[in-house]
Amino acid sequence: MIFFALSKVGLAETIQIEFTENDSYSIEVARIGVGGTVEWLPTNKGHNVEFLAGPNMNLLPKRSEIDELHSVVFNIPGIYLYGCTPHGNMGMLGLIIVGNDFHNIEKVKETELSRVASSVLRRLIRIAESN
């Protein structure tokens, strides 16, 4: 807890998210400061990270290869939605909230997804908005 408090004051923070054996991300809603890093660890096979929405749709982070360790530095505040290319339609999705900035949340809600994925996204948005 002390580390998190300190990191908000300026230390560049890093959050690590694993690919779980249940075809999900270990942290579905991650919060990070501007300039922070998120690392996705290929702890289970067959997954990757593909960005579907963000504060600047022309500057989304690049898609990772399957089973690759992926690292992204987030310098633009806002909400990022990503999913696994093979399993996104089944609801393998995650949100990154950068700088506690929700300005693009309505755009994120409009992302076209399968029915299952849409319901997962609604659940993640509720979590994001709840604190």
Ligand SMILES: [Cu+2]
């Ligand atoms: Cu996957």
